[in-house]
């Protein structure tokens with residue numbers, strides 16, 4: 351896979367360590383982004399499973415049932431790695447591997463098939479918002495040290511429901527009482543306001559890739575634009591960080607990046 355900006359700067363791993371994320375602009379070339387968009391459109395009409403529907407996410411604003419208006423809007427095309435080689439090529443691309451190795455500080459990088467591994471398809475009209483959370487909350491590994499990529503397949507802004515992040519939040523210990531029943535950060539608590547006040551909107555252009563730590567608090571709004579937003583999202587760990595046997599994190603084997 352060719353690239354426009356292959357070299358990771360020497361300061362980027364340190365930036366990732368301190369703020370829990372970096373954005374690499376223009377990492378994925380236009381032709382590759384185009385082929386990812388084509389494959390995504392092809393998977394939507396007719397709809398190719400497995401898919402997670404808006405009614406199944408249970409987020410604020412999501413329709414209550416599949417039968418409700420908009421309930422069967424596809425929110426995630428699941429098993430992206432297996433569904434089309436263009437997604438597998440992205441997930442295992444050399445530019446992705448090189449950046450992951452740099453921010454993780456090691457070369458033995460593995461793609462998890464069990465987490466993210468999807469194309470987010472945030473539709474206008476029926477998209478729900480995602481409250482503040484750490485991805486690790488439902489994952490089971492030896493250590494909370496995984497990194498995800500979020501590859502924008504079009505522009506991402508506040509209007510179409512782009513991610514916001516809280517820089518440095520991956521380093522903070524947040525007591526259980528500061529999270530709600532579903533482990534989302536409680537926005538009603540005074541003690542969470544200083545964290546929330548540090549929020550930053552992440553705006554992306556097609557081909558930009560956000561790398562973010564699994565403990566980084568992040569959230570996203572609804573898609574208020576009139577165009578569907580596509581983002582390819584994958585998660586990685588190193589060979590010493592094993593999924594806990596018998597959990598969802600261990601369902602399918604991880605794929606080594608060469």
Ligand SMILES: O=C(O)CCC(=O)C(=O)O
Pocket residue numbers: 470472478479480485511513568569570571
């Ligand atoms: O696009 C969104 O609503 C955010 C999704 C998200 O943060 C997640 O799946 O972990």
